[in-house]
Amino acid sequence: MKQYDLVIIGSGPAGFSAAVRGVDFGMKVCLIEGGHLGGAGIMNGALTSKTMYELSLDYSVAARVDRGYRASGLTVDYKQVRNTVIQAAKEKQYQMRSQIETFARNKQMQGSITLIHGMASFIDQHTLSVKTESGEENIKGENILIATGSQPRKYPDLEVDGERIINSEGILSLKHFPERILIIGSGIIGCEFATIFSNFKQTEVHLVDRANRVLPYEDDDVSDYVAENLTGNGVTIHHTAQLRTIVKHPGHLEVILDYDNGHSKVLEVDVALISIGRVSNLKYLKPENAGLTPTDKGILEINDNCQVIINGQPSNIYAAGDVTGHSQLYSVAELQGRKAVEKMAGKVGYPLDYSHMSTLMFFKPEVAAVGANEKMLQKAGIAYKAAYYSNKLINRAIAMRSTTGFIKILVSDDHEQRILGMRASGPQASSYIVSVAHLINQGDSLGEVLKIFYPHPSVAEGIQECLRTIGKRSIYKPMAFPDEIYIREWKPSDQMDQS
Ligand SMILES: Cc1cc2nc3c(=O)[nH]c(=O)nc-3n(C[C@H](O)[C@H](O)[C@H](O)COP(=O)(O)OP(=O)(O)OC[C@H]3O[C@@H](n4cnc5c(N)ncnc54)[C@H](O)[C@@H]3O)c2cc1C
Numbered sequence: 001m002k003q004y005d006l007v008i009i010g011s012g013p014a015g016f017s018a019a020v021r022g023v024d025f026g027m028k029v030c031l032i033e034g035g036h037l038g039g040a041g042i043m044n045g046a047l048t049s050k051t052m053y054e055l056s057l058d059y060s061v062a063a064r065v066d067r068g069y070r071a072s073g074l075t076v077d078y079k080q081v082r083n084t085v086i087q088a089a090k091e092k093q094y095q096m097r098s099q100i101e102t103f104a105r106n107k108q109m110q111g112s113i114t115l116i117h118g119m120a121s122f123i124d125q126h127t128l129s130v131k132t133e134s135g136e137e138n139i140k141g142e143n144i145l146i147a148t149g150s151q152p153r154k155y156p157d158l159e160v161d162g163e164r165i166i167n168s169e170g171i172l173s174l175k176h177f178p179e180r181i182l183i184i185g186s187g188i189i190g191c192e193f194a195t196i197f198s199n200f201k202q203t204e205v206h207l208v209d210r211a212n213r214v215l216p217y218e219d220d221d222v223s224d225y226v227a228e229n230l231t232g233n234g235v236t237i238h239h240t241a242q243l244r245t246i247v248k249h250p251g252h253l254e255v256i257l258d259y260d261n262g263h264s265k266v267l268e269v270d271v272a273l274i275s276i277g278r279v280s281n282l283k284y285l286k287p288e289n290a291g292l293t294p295t296d297k298g299i300l301e302i303n304d305n306c307q308v309i310i311n312g313q314p315s316n317i318y319a320a321g322d323v324t325g326h327s328q329l330y331s332v333a334e335l336q337g338r339k340a341v342e343k344m345a346g347k348v349g350y351p352l353d354y355s356h357m358s359t360l361m362f363f364k365p366e367v368a369a370v371g372a373n374e375k376m377l378q379k380a381g382i383a384y385k386a387a388y389y390s391n392k393l394i395n396r397a398i399a400m401r402s403t404t405g406f407i408k409i410l411v412s413d414d415h416e417q418r419i420l421g422m423r424a425s426g427p428q429a430s431s432y433i434v435s436v437a438h439l440i441n442q443g444d445s446l447g448e449v450l451k452i453f454y455p456h457p458s459v460a461e462g463i464q465e466c467l468r469t470i471g472k473r474s475i476y477k478p479m480a481f482p483d484e485i486y487i488r489e490w491k492p493s494d495q496m497d498q499s
């Protein structure tokens, strides 16, 4: 039986980053992948959806007629969009393969990666069975990392057929732009695909939101802003609606939606996309054979070093990424994968601190989030000031003729005035958000930001001007621009102003 220092199940961002970190420490690594190399980080996930988003955005800009140019004969073909998206995914997969092959080949080096295409399941705490195209083999690992990611949550009593009723894994199977699409679930995936299809302007888009606001975990003002932009882009949002049934007819799907206020609506669409969250992927793994017990929510609980606890003790089995039930993000998976391997190598450095984690949401315009929002601070009973600054006042946004957007920063309402979180939208929000992640990580107060020369013209200047409004030192004043600049304060004694 082949033996390795580290066996990793899953080659998504968690598994791949862990494999390469293993090589850094001279480990003999076996990476097992049962599906697409790179997992949901690449195919049917982050990279493919973002490629499609970028193409849709280019198209929607090209279709504009208010910028002094007018594209003539603008057309778009789904097959070619799809091919471009797959090309992007392959480009990344070939980079990954090149690195794996380099470390598989070079026997002079201590560290190595062996890639096995197959599905793995536990035999015991150190042994896995891997089913490949050529048969089944058993392999042994001193340490094992579970990085099996997540899969789309199933909608009760609704079968995904991959053609007309799909989840995010079926997007690239579509043969052409659907004339009408129903998206069920108004979280990040639902809102991103509603943005993409409405940007291409070939599809009538219906988004079903079971609550009264999309993105239920975000602050109400952010959710309302996203909904307004979706609606402005042509999306019909069905708030407080639940899907009752979908009946398949030869040429269309008949959908019944039930609204909270008692009425129902019958709609005709061509494709239904289910996007109601993702659940940990432990299906094939037989974790019980290794003594692992997933929680009621179906996740593997890990300690701060990403070790799975067996019989109350940290074990040789680690888990990282979506399978752990932490925020399902590429960056979280990558850092957890690295952290796990560092612990195996005896290098326990920094603790993973999720307080400055960022999420980028690819809507029109994009929305970026870092740290706490108002809902979180109110739940934790932390007094704060929220400063809001509209992109309408930011020169770079004016120059881009793209002033829809804002910066909202939360600071602690005490003498320290520490930066606790930011929500930002508009051009480049996904790039400058990390500057605030650094400030949160360092525990910086707003005073530190006010000392810095912010480059001009940059959209990031809004961060400084937003913070200047706290303490009444902004260049543009709320009194002159009450809708564009304002401060909101909250303390635990106030009534909860958000549900
Ligand atoms: C449509 C979509 C868009 C997204 N966009 C973003 C984004 O913009 N930004 C962001 O930060 N995050 C995004 N995400 C989330 C991000 O892709 C995930 O958080 C990330 O991929 C999780 O990484 P992972 O390594 O834990 O798992 P995965 O990437 O899911 O990889 C797990 C791998 O394990 C393999 N596997 C599972 N079981 C077995 C087994 N028994 N044997 C062998 N192999 C197995 C799977 O085939 C898979 O390849 C998106 C996700 C989706 C679905």
Ligand SMILES: NC(=O)c1ccc[n+]([C@@H]2O[C@H](COP(=O)([O-])OP(=O)(O)OC[C@H]3O[C@@H](n4cnc5c(N)ncnc54)[C@H](O)[C@@H]3O)[C@@H](O)[C@H]2O)c1
Residues within 6 Å of the ligand: 155, 184, 185, 186, 187, 188, 189, 190, 192, 209, 210, 211, 214, 215, 216, 275, 276, 277, 278, 327, 328, 329, 359, 360, 361, 362
């Ligand atoms: N840009 C990004 O960072 C990005 C992009 C895509 C996905 N992701 C990750 O993928 C994960 C999954 O995305 P998602 O949008 O599927 O999940 P989500 O948790 O963001 O949203 C799920 C939505 O479905 C709704 N819902 C749940 N059950 C329902 C039901 N039975 N009927 C109707 N609605 C229901 C929820 O209220 C919520 O609005 C996210 O948590 C995110 O971390 C990230």
